[in-house]
Amino acid sequence: MSEPRPSALQAAPWSAPDRARAVWSAGALVWRRLRRSRSAVLGLSILAVFAACGLLAPWLAPYDPYASDLENSLKPPSAQHWLGTDELGRDLLSRILYGARLSMVIGTIAVAIGVVLGVPLGLLSGYLGGWFDLLVQRAIDVLLAFPSTVLAILLVTILGVGLVNVMIAVGIVSVPTYTRLVRGQVLSLKEQEFVDAARALGAGSLRIVFRHILPNTLAVLIVQTTLQVASAILSAAALGFLGLGVQQPTAEWGAMLSTARQYIQLAPHTLLFPGLAIMLTVLGFNLFGDGLRDALDPRLRA
Amino acid sequence: MWRYILKRVVLALPVLVGVSVVVFVAIRLIPGDPAQLMAGQAATQEVVQQIRQSLGLDQPLPVQYLYFLRNVVRGDLGRSLFNGAPVAEELAQRFPRTVRLALASMAVASLIGIPAGILAATRRSTWVDTAVMLVALAGVSVPVFWLGLNLILLFSVRLQWLPSFGYETWRHLVLPSLTLGAASTAIVARMTRSAMLEVLGQDYVRTARAKGLAERVVVNRHALRNALIPVVTVLGLQLGTLLSGAVLTETVFAWPGIGRLLVEAVLARDYPIIQGATLLIAATFVVLNVAVDVLYGLLDPRIRYE
Numbered sequence: 001m002s003e004p005r006p007s008a009l010q011a012a013p014w015s016a017p018d019r020a021r022a023v024w025s026a027g028a029l030v031w032r033r034l035r036r037s038r039s040a041v042l043g044l045s046i047l048a049v050f051a052a053c054g055l056l057a058p059w060l061a062p063y064d065p066y067a068s069d070l071e072n073s074l075k076p077p078s079a080q081h082w083l084g085t086d087e088l089g090r091d092l093l094s095r096i097l098y099g100a101r102l103s104m105v106i107g108t109i110a111v112a113i114g115v116v117l118g119v120p121l122g123l124l125s126g127y128l129g130g131w132f133d134l135l136v137q138r139a140i141d142v143l144l145a146f147p148s149t150v151l152a153i154l155l156v157t158i159l160g161v162g163l164v165n166v167m168i169a170v171g172i173v174s175v176p177t178y179t180r181l182v183r184g185q186v187l188s189l190k191e192q193e194f195v196d197a198a199r200a201l202g203a204g205s206l207r208i209v210f211r212h213i214l215p216n217t218l219a220v221l222i223v224q225t226t227l228q229v230a231s232a233i234l235s236a237a238a239l240g241f242l243g244l245g246v247q248q249p250t251a252e253w254g255a256m257l258s259t260a261r262q263y264i265q266l267a268p269h270t271l272l273f274p275g276l277a278i279m280l281t282v283l284g285f286n287l288f289g290d291g292l293r294d295a296l297d298p299r300l301r302a
Numbered sequence: 303m304w305r306y307i308l309k310r311v312v313l314a315l316p317v318l319v320g321v322s323v324v325v326f327v328a329i330r331l332i333p334g335d336p337a338q339l340m341a342g343q344a345a346t347q348e349v350v351q352q353i354r355q356s357l358g359l360d361q362p363l364p365v366q367y368l369y370f371l372r373n374v375v376r377g378d379l380g381r382s383l384f385n386g387a388p389v390a391e392e393l394a395q396r397f398p399r400t401v402r403l404a405l406a407s408m409a410v411a412s413l414i415g416i417p418a419g420i421l422a423a424t425r426r427s428t429w430v431d432t433a434v435m436l437v438a439l440a441g442v443s444v445p446v447f448w449l450g451l452n453l454i455l456l457f458s459v460r461l462q463w464l465p466s467f468g469y470e471t472w473r474h475l476v477l478p479s480l481t482l483g484a485a486s487t488a489i490v491a492r493m494t495r496s497a498m499l500e501v502l503g504q505d506y507v508r509t510a511r512a513k514g515l516a517e518r519v520v521v522n523r524h525a526l527r528n529a530l531i532p533v534v535t536v537l538g539l540q541l542g543t544l545l546s547g548a549v550l551t552e553t554v555f556a557w558p559g560i561g562r563l564l565v566e567a568v569l570a571r572d573y574p575i576i577q578g579a580t581l582l583i584a585a586t587f588v589v590l591n592v593a594v595d596v597l598y599g600l601l602d603p604r605i606r607y608e
Contacts, residue, residue: 138316
């Protein structure tokens with residue numbers, strides 16, 4: 001590729017408008033590359049549809065997602081109910097639209113918790129080294145010994161079920177990934193000249209870590225975060241399915257599947273649509289994440 | 303080599319101790335009083351107190367931990383709060399079933415994943431490649447419990463070809479192993495593809511082609527053998543994930559393994575079982591990862607450890 005790499009924008013002692021312009025043009029460059037990637041475009045389109053569904057759920061939903069109508073329970077898709085109704089006669093389309101909102105919120109907040117806890121830990125662990133690094137890394141080793149589903153189950157057992165606790169549990173599960181990733185980045189970055197330069201100019205550790213090293217890990221972090229939202233949505237749905245996550249009657253996709261399982265013979269449509277919604281959303285994040293990786297840093301291409 | 307093996311084992315020990323601390327602390331953080339739970343709602347204070355003493359719950363936490371560790375080393379994991387059966391026996395009965403399921407899923411992952419990856423690599427940038435990679439991406443995006451339910455719907459309810467629960471025969475194994483193996487299949491296919499692409503670009507492959515070998519021979523004999531090394535590692539690591547990640551699949555198919563035991567215990571608040579199952583799952587994962595590292599070193603003589 002002949003284009004300059006976007007990371008060239010840091011480290012120069014530019015004025016604020018210069019910096020803004022540089023960020024802008026780097027963003028434009030990434031956008032141009034993204035548009036050329038078929039998987040990124042496909043992923044982004046899927047995500048845009050689901051985000052719109054989530055945001056506009058109250059206006060798009062033809063029915064109240066919680067209004068039951070027992071005379072019309074477990075009805076297959078029809079002109080009145082495009083995706084049919086569930087065991088209480090609630091409109092499945094409306095519940096899936098509200099579920100989109102919930103899944104997006106759960107995925108985003110859970111991952112935000114993972115970033116807020118995991119990134120600083122990885123930055124400090126990598127930069128400071130020594131006993132702090134040793135301690136953090138062994139703790140991460142221990143956490144990684146638990147498969148993510150098992151760790152999430154254990155955390156929810158301690159915290160209790162419900163929306164907020166699910167987000168916390170799923171968030172904590174993603175901490176080791178971020179800590180490992182960022183630490184690795186820091187270890188290679190901290191040997192580079194711009195860090196020496198900053199130190200020679202008298203910058204303290206915290207300033208070096210957060211102002212000079214952190215911005216250079218952003219590309220990798222953004223890619224990881226996109227993929228991480230996908231797995232957070234899957235984990236939260238799994239907890240909902242096991243009855244350990246968001247509880248009935250909330251319109252959460254995993255919890256909806258947990259009920260649908262009992263009507264697998266009578267009403268397979270109640271099983272089909274919520275699962276399809278989960279899969280498409282997760283696929284959207286995965287496709288977009290792959291495309292983003294190629295656009296942000298061609299060297300990382302798998 | 304021996305020093306390397308020894309080093310890996312010694313490094314795993316603190317992790318195992320850490321795992322035991324995490325499990326011990328986590329169980330004690332669960333709200334609710336196990337003694338009260340065992341005694342039942344109607345029990346008098348005295349009975350509850352007695353049970354608390356017999357479980358050692360009246361001791362300070364560090365003392366409790368040391369007792370716990372001593373018992374774990376002896377293979378004593380306590381008794382289930384509900385049927386009073388020794389936890390270790392329950393685990394010993396169920397673990398082989400989870401192993402069987404994990405091995406079958408790994409067979410699925412290798413038998414489908416490796417050929418799919420080769421196919422995608424040899425037909426690079428054609429619709430075959432695109433299709434395989436899209437299916438692989440779908441494989442890691444599909445919720446595993448939903449995939450299982452759909453297989454039940456299709457093959458058990460509609461076609462009535464295969465049973466949806468039970469664990470006795472190979473027929474019972476088909477749907478659960480396809481379900482559990484799906485994500486691993488996708489990962490193996492992606493790994494095989496990228497490893498093959500790398501190898502196919504090497505000079506010795508060009509030499510093999512230049513001397514007029516059939517493409518089939520070039521791919522199978524020259525490229526594949528070298529590409530398989532990273533794939534084998536991934537497969538090994540997948541076994542750990544499969545063994546420990548069977549929670550959802552086992553729940554969907556009522557497969558009486560460790561994962562389902564854990565979910566049932568969580569729902570019933572059976573603390574000793576939760577403790578034993580999580581401990582076993584995490585320990586298995588740690589031990590398997592060490593084994594994979596060591597095997598990797600044995601398989602590939604080019605790898606030399608300091």
